[in-house]
Amino acid sequence: MNVIEINNLTKTYGKARGICDVSFNVEEGEVFGFIGPNGAGKSTTIRTLLSLIYPTAGSAEIFGMDCIKNAPEIAREIGYLPSEVFYYDKMKVIDVLNYSASFYKKDCSKRIKELAGIMDLDLKKRVDDLSFGNKKKVGIVQTLLHQPRLIILDEPTSGLDPLMQQKFFDLLEEENKKGATIFMSSHVLSEVQRMCTRVAIIKEGRIIKLETMSNLTENNYKKFRLEFDSDIQKEHFQINGVSNLELKEKFISFLFKGNVNTILRKISQAELKNIWIEEPSLEEIFMHYYEKEA
Secondary structure (H helix, E strand, C coil): CEEEEEEEEEEEECCEEEEEEEEEEEECCCEEEEECCCCCCHHHHHHHHCCCCCCCEEEEEECCEECCCCHHHHHCCEEEECCCCCCCCCCEHHHHHHHHHHHHCCCCHHHHHHHHHHCCCCCCCEHHHCCHHHHHHHHHHHHHCCCCCEEEEECCCCCCCHHHHHHHHHHHHHHHHCCCEEEEEECCHHHHHHHCCEEEEEECCEEEEEEEHHHHHHCCCEEEEEEECCCCCHHHHCCCCEEEEEEECCEEEEEECCCHHHHHHHHHCCCEEEEEEECCCHHHHHHHHHHHHC
16 A cells, blocks of 8 residues: 555746656555755655645645645644754743644653653753754654654754664664654665665656665765875776766775776776775765766
8 A cells, every 4th residue: 555645746836946747656664765955856745745835736645645635634644854843932842742742632641751761852941942953852752752654754864963863763663663654855875775665866856766775775886085105097097887087186086886896906006095985975876867867
């Protein structure tokens, strides 16, 4: 069963671009990544899904129900974490969370305490005394307190330190094991790689690729940065599989896709001082898909 089904969803803002003909589905129990650089249309798609804004054309369904006509019923089963969270400043954290819980017609008090303990969140503090990171923790507890069937996350880890990110992902994995479906927008590759089974890549408001995570990483590039004792010719590395080749004094950098032994043999022919090999950033992977699509 598909928890989310989107067909030719379009949202325009006058002449400004929103999203155009976006179509994909998310299966029950799946962790689905929605990736693209900032401004690609991720938040617009999510806000349209949540009926916070209305589409210009196309349709979207959640749990088999129309996102606009059945918005109130759908909302009871969804946990939504926006990229930025805002609250009434004068309220205490516990009051914000109790107010949120009151919409779901179930006792969430035990769950609130449990989640606050995991996320190291002080329930007695006032919202205006919280840092950006702690406000984000309030948002996380608010998203999960009613144990939703569908969790929608928009750039979820901005503002969280690495330890809290780890705790948050552990929480999400637990919810997923209990049967929750997770839809997560991000431009941070490591998050998507860790959590997701499938991804949709969006560029300038259009879906350019639907891919399993395993395919995305298998077809991935490695990023090389090399430092040499003496000058090196750029031409030495102009071989099949090398792209984005840049030379700066005694440093050379490039992306490589292919048999790693081929490139290591090339590197060993020069007098090497230092080497860095890392995963490329999501932007660099986008460039690969964007160039292919172009």
